[in-house]
Amino acid sequence: MAPVNTPEIAYGSDKNGLVWAYQFSAGMPPRELDSDAVTAALSALAAAGNTSFLWLHFSLSNTGAERWLRQSLQLPDTFYESLRESVGSTQLEQAGDALVAVIHDVMFDSSFDSSNVSTVTLGVTPRLMVSARLRPLRSVDRLRAAVRGGQAFRSTAELLAHLLRDQAEVLAEIVRRSTARVDGIEDRLLANRISISRAELSALRRTLVRLQRLLAPEPAAMFRLLSKPAGWVKEEDLRDLREAAEEFSTAVADAMALAERVKLLQEELIAQVNEQTGRTLFVLTVVTVLALPINLIAGLFGMNVGGIPFSQVPHGFLVVVGGTTLLTASLAYLTYRVLNRNKY
Numbered sequence: 001m002a003p004v005n006t007p008e009i010a011y012g013s014d015k016n017g018l019v020w021a022y023q024f025s026a027g028m029p030p031r032e033l034d035s036d037a038v039t040a041a042l043s044a045l046a047a048a049g050n051t052s053f054l055w056l057h058f059s060l061s062n063t064g065a066e067r068w069l070r071q072s073l074q075l076p077d078t079f080y081e082s083l084r085e086s087v088g089s090t091q092l093e094q095a096g097d098a099l100v101a102v103i104h105d106v107m108f109d110s111s112f113d114s115s116n117v118s119t120v121t122l123g124v125t126p127r128l129m130v131s132a133r134l135r136p137l138r139s140v141d142r143l144r145a146a147v148r149g150g151q152a153f154r155s156t157a158e159l160l161a162h163l164l165r166d167q168a169e170v171l172a173e174i175v176r177r178s179t180a181r182v183d184g185i186e187d188r189l190l191a192n193r194i195s196i197s198r199a200e201l202s203a204l205r206r207t208l209v210r211l212q213r214l215l216a217p218e219p220a221a222m223f224r225l226l227s228k229p230a231g232w233v234k235e236e237d238l239r240d241l242r243e244a245a246e247e248f249s250t251a252v253a254d255a256m257a258l259a260e261r262v263k264l265l266q267e268e269l270i271a272q273v274n275e276q277t278g279r280t281l282f283v284l285t286v287v288t289v290l291a292l293p294i295n296l297i298a299g300l301f302g303m304n305v306g307g308i309p310f311s312q313v314p315h316g317f318l319v320v321v322g323g324t325t326l327l328t329a330s331l332a333y334l335t336y337r338v339l340n341r342n343k344y
Helices: 006-011 035-044 064-072 077-082 138-148 156-190 198-215 217-227 235-301 316-341
Strands: 018-024 053-059 091-095 098-106 117-125 128-133
Touching (some): 018 035, 035 053, 053 138, 064 077, 077 098, 077 117, 098 217, 117 156, 117 198, 128 156, 138 156, 156 198, 156 235, 198 235, 217 235, 235 316
Parallel strands (some): 053 128
Antiparallel strands (some): 018 053, 098 117, 117 128
């Protein structure tokens, strides 16, 4: 029996790390290629009159992926250097005739926790788009679903623009789901039900802030690139890229606004908790003050020494109880007057 390759089963890649490959030709639906057909298609790209282009997607969890990429493709060094970077800053730059991008996305099967963010590295030329990731990502899978559905693409730049729009949609979906959770928390908070878990708000805000920090630089990087685009990027592709950048910028702004709203809810929750704590401490203080006379008298009369007042009086106990009751009632009245005077 042949040995089982765990990464291939887990991530669906072949021995070279290729997860999928598609060839796009004018007037024809996208055609999926296997590993052998990819080699032939890459050779045919240099042929005169060939207007088709390829999208190759690799899994970096397969150790053979980077080796095959270096041996088979002529991509800028910055692309290969980016393959080994962990989740960090967004990168989008022009290197020679190619575009190199490192963008962030939420993993395919995640509940958008702050730790479920990974990167995809892109190398885009006029005839080839290469994407490589360590773990499956939502926006890349959305783009593949569109390709498998038969959607036509005129260029690699349009393919990149569609990926950026898918990325914006993933972020917008996260914001929508987060907004629904925040709405429920806010309703309970306004109803003075402060049994809300502060940990839930903190986790939600932490997720939004991390997404904001990772994704916010991307629209600015895209706009900088569009101000001086590569010569092979056509006007209609520039328009699509600009629209994708604007959609993504809007999604990032919504995430920032929601994070600020969560911060305000945290402050309101803290204020309510502090108010409730203050009320509790006030009640304890009042009870302590009212119990002070009887505790003081009990302590004094409890001393087993000579000269204790009323020890020889037949009704001494009633006298002490009556005096204590009167003093306690006086303190209660004074407390009531103070509360009415400070009432707002």
